[in-house]
Amino acid sequence: MSYIYGRNPVLEALRSNREVQKIYIAHGAHGSHIREIYKLAKRNRIPISNASHKKIQQMVGDVIHQGVVALISPVEIKSMDNLLHQLPNFPQPLTLVIADRIQDPHNLGAIIRSSKALGASGLVISLRDSTPITDTVIKASAGAALKFPIFKAKNLAQAVDLLKENNVWIYGASLESEVVLWEMDFKRNCAIVVGSEGKGIRPIIQKKCDQLFHIPLSGQVESLNASVATGIILAEALRQR
Template sequence: MLLYGRNPVLEALREGRADEVLLARGVEPAFTREVEATGARVRWSSRIELDQMVGTTQHQGIVAEVADLAWASVDDILDRAESRGEPLLVVLLDGITDPRNFGAIIRSAEVLGAHGVVVEERRSAPLSPVVAKTAAGATSHLPVAQTKNLPRLIDQLKEENVWVYGAAGEAAQDLGRTDFSGKLALVIGAEGEGLRRLVREKCDALVRIPTRGQVQSLNASVAAGILLYEATRGRTPQ
């Protein structure tokens, strides 16, 4: 897989997932030194050649070939919370097929302390270079797992005393008046469609983000970031 973008490629170099990079001629010397400090071999190329190689101009002047991103398992996420002695915080995605939204949610989840992200196999964008670029390196630090059946997974989590909140703009329950202590799963639906009926019914509660403007809906990744921030405020290890 061709990985591009400064943060994701630097993370891959530091983890030993790549040992050679293509740099665009003219990138600033300070960034070149940062790349060389990882021990990677540097090959120089033109920006046009990099554009053609990755099919976008958004590579930020750096490209590396790495192994495809690997899916984690749901158990990896549960074990991560347990090993840290923290109440589980996991993000479940129901039909997020836009890779930039997917990557942005992974980034927010990692930054705000979630233990992982789970998607349904047939209703998600793949783990692609676009996802990795948008996640800005977070895919190297946060488990991202697949499940065959999201409603069934929600049932399994509830059996483990995980409280499941779904995001819905029309919900009566205000985000700011919701108890986010304990084990928690946040469910984010697709833009436009929202949560599927069965997924909605499986949630313990639906919550809304209060809005004041004329536009009543938020981008899925923005909504996920707000929910995660609110959920992590005041949470303490069990």
């Protein structure tokens, strides 16, 4: 079991039929979200305890917890074998997001939130080079990480090869490419590789991409945050479909 915090993440946990063992609500916390948490917890017979802000802070640390903490079952991270088995069952054409070396939990959480909101089929993360799915990731995703399919790859380069063998096109976001985002064809099964803001996609992964592209920028900014870039790319993919 693990703690999650924040009003939206706790509500998402209650709505997703995830096992919630107990909820802690700070004295004086109120509002529509709090009322909904009480309602759903009562419906599902989940105990709620009122606690001081100090006690809640002792549970989750010095974070913006919004006066709500829940003890839940861990987020299920599925294997690449599971993903390959599920490929035929995803709505077609599918769009996967592959996160290469995303180590900031807030960034990864925002990527998950954008991916779920913009119709992506799932997220693939590296077991070694990415941040794990922590309570911070869940909070940054506004609870989306509790319901969005996430898959782990022991070796991301091999995972890309496996997807290509299963007729999934691999697209990579790269500032060095001359191809513009809206010139890409997202009306086919594809996986979009997004690298960290500082380092981008690793060369070994870039070489395996079927096509690289860039997001055109105007002004003095040379690059985008990985989660912002993911949102822009997925919005274009959704527009085309």
